[in-house]
Amino acid sequence: MDSAPRSAKGRRTRARLIEAGKTVFERDGFLQARISDIAAEASVSHGSFYHYFESKESLFREVAEQVEARLISMADIPADAEHSGDPVERIRAANRSYLTAYKGEARIMRVIEEVSRYDDEVRQVRIQRDKHLGARTEASIKRLQADGLADPRIDTGYAAEALGGMVARFAENFFIAGHKFELDKAVEQLTIIWANALGLTHGTTGYLEQEATHTRPVPPATFSS
Incomplete structure (x- = not known):
């Protein structure tokens, strides 16, 4: 299950990853999107991504839920x-x-x-x-x-x-x-x-x-x- 950050900084980082994911998915599509590109877009390390999301799929589902809302x-x-x-x-x-x-x-x-x-x-x-x-x-x-x-x-x-x-x-x-x-x-x-x-x-x-x-x-x- 994806981590729910407790700190304000963690929540901001997670939000940044969601926005970065949306940008990369729009640009590259889902299959071609890479976690390393999403992390770079969010200005976080590749490893930091996994503190907030289990996978590219779980991030995409979060993006989709926010867009649909x-x-x-x-x-x-x-x-x-x-x-x-x-x-x-x-x-x-x-x-x-x-x-x-x-x-x-x-x-x-x-x-x-x-x-x-x-x-x-x-x-x-x-x-x-x-x-x-x-x-x-x-x-x-x-x-x-x-x-x-x-x-x-x-x-x-x-x-x-x-x-x-x-x-x-x-x-x-x-x-x-x-x-x-x-x-x-x-x-x-x-x-x-x-x-x-x-x-x-x-x-x-x-x-x-x-x-x-x-x-x-x-x-x-x-x-x-």
Whole structure:
């Protein structure tokens, strides 16, 4: 088991190794990354690495866990959007937060995607991220149904799984597979699809300005709790 440093200096060194590992994994990929390169990037000796991590694999799992946590933190959502009474604005803000975070982590996410195919622990980190997002999304859909804004026929568990998977897969195609999309338009289109899927067509605002003349304006897509 990896050592949990007790001193402030030890915690700083461990954090430095995690950041150095992320840099080297992004640059070289997982298989080509070497512990000696990670140690050099962190300005520690090769031997010091093993005071904090058992192996390159254990360090990578720590990197993956921190990155996945950042993706779902929604820390950049403005308070007025997060607490807005308009569900469309909350959906839009959450979509933008997720896509922006994914864009910022695209290089390491490419490596995490690859490693998760054969490393059970990294795959479990991703599964836990999906479960966390799914639970948060399902709770949001239930609130919309209780408020009479979302289609009551929708099974919230199925909807959370399907819509969350849509956004996650879109982000992978956009930032890893290299599909040509534009961020602002992606946010709005995902939001429209998400809100329409929930039947969120009345009692809300925040529709796209250019849609305002449509007979039935359509809203935007992704939740925060």
